[in-house]
Amino acid sequence: MPEAVPAGPGSRPGARRPLVSANWKMHHDHIVALHTVRDLGLRLGEPEAAVEVSVHPPFTDLRTVQLLIEGEHLPLALGAQHCHSAEEGAFTGEIAAPMLARLSVRYVIVGHSERRGLFKMDDEQVAATLRAVRRHAMVPILCVGESAIERDAGATEGRLQAQLKVALGALSAKEMASMVIAYEPIWAIGSGRAATHVDASDAAGFIRSLVAAAGGAEAAAGVRIQYGGSVNAENAADFVAEPDIDGLLVGGASLQAAEFAEIIRAVAGCYRSSAS
Ligand code: PGA
Numbered sequence: 124m125p126e127a128v129p130a131g132p133g134s135r136p137g138a139r140r141p142l143v144s145a146n147w148k149m150h151h152d153h154i155v156a157l158h159t160v161r162d163l164g165l166r167l168g169e170p171e172a173a174v175e176v177s178v179h180p181p182f183t184d185l186r187t188v189q190l191l192i193e194g195e196h197l198p199l200a201l202g203a204q205h206c207h208s209a210e211e212g213a214f215t216g217e218i219a220a221p222m223l224a225r226l227s228v229r230y231v232i233v234g235h236s237e238r239r240g241l242f243k244m245d246d247e248q249v250a251a252t253l254r255a256v257r258r259h260a261m262v263p264i265l266c267v268g269e270s271a272i273e274r275d276a277g278a279t280e281g282r283l284q285a286q287l288k289v290a291l292g293a294l295s296a297k298e299m300a301s302m303v304i305a306y307e308p309i310w311a312i313g314s315g316r317a318a319t320h321v322d323a324s325d326a327a328g329f330i331r332s333l334v335a336a337a338g339g340a341e342a343a344a345g346v347r348i349q350y351g352g353s354v355n356a357e358n359a360a361d362f363v364a365e366p367d368i369d370g371l372l373v374g375g376a377s378l379q380a381a382e383f384a385e386i387i388r389a390v391a392g393c394y395r396s397s398a399s
Pocket of ligand 1: 146307311312313314315351352353354372373374375376
């Protein structure tokens with residue numbers, strides 16, 4: 124795969140390959156997943172190749188989507204939405220990291236605000252889950268972000284700092300360099316009210332500075348930072364035009380192949396491949 128490079132004036136600088144991820148949450152059974160992923164695969168061609176795309180369906184869809192991606196050589200990476208930190212055990216209803224690795228899952232979302240808020244996942248559990256994902260050679264997409272109350276109180280940076288202190292403490296500098304961090308302000312998720320690209324850029328820059336402090340310059344240069352929260356085809360390019368934002372974590376707008384492909388196309392427009 125050619126390395127992504129800046130597309131010239133007006134485009135974003137940097138050589139990190141952008142990652143656009145579809146977080147389907149609790150939507151689409153395996154039959155719908157089959158149709159949606161096949162449709163998406165057909166819509167992605169050479170112009171979109173600079174962008175890496177991951178699809179994170181519900182657990183019950185994973186095997187179906189894995190076989191489809193492999194069988195039809197679709198330009199997609201398989202992702203999961205969560206896993207438990209233990210290798211196995213009496214954890215009714217949970218899924219372990221090695222189970223995901225056996226299905227060729229590449230990316231695992233860790234600590235999404237819905238897991239933190241609705242299922243009481245705390246920072247220590249997030250850190251333990253990051254370790255489990257790394258143990259099985261998968262790449263975590265660590266979610267961080269502030270609530271509306273924290274934002275209004277001017278506490279955004281403090282919140283990010285607290286979340287990342289525990290999470291990054293679980294990883295080596297090398298692991299930080301290859302991980303993904305999604306900045307997802309909680310108030311922007313599913314609300315139709317995205318952050319401004321300026322605010323998202325400030326947060327991403329701050330996150331990168333925290334990675335630099337924890338893991339050094341190489342870790343900070345390598346880590347990919349996504350923005351997530353009410354992303355759509357209209358606002359996608361504004362976010363990735365920011366030098367510190369290397370991709371997007373998309374919920375609602377990733378459920379339909381046509382709409383999600385538009386987002387990927389918008390991101391690809393900010394990059395070109397060195398082979399072209
Ligand atoms: P949204 O969700 O795009 O529907 O706002 C994003 C997310 O929760 O990852």
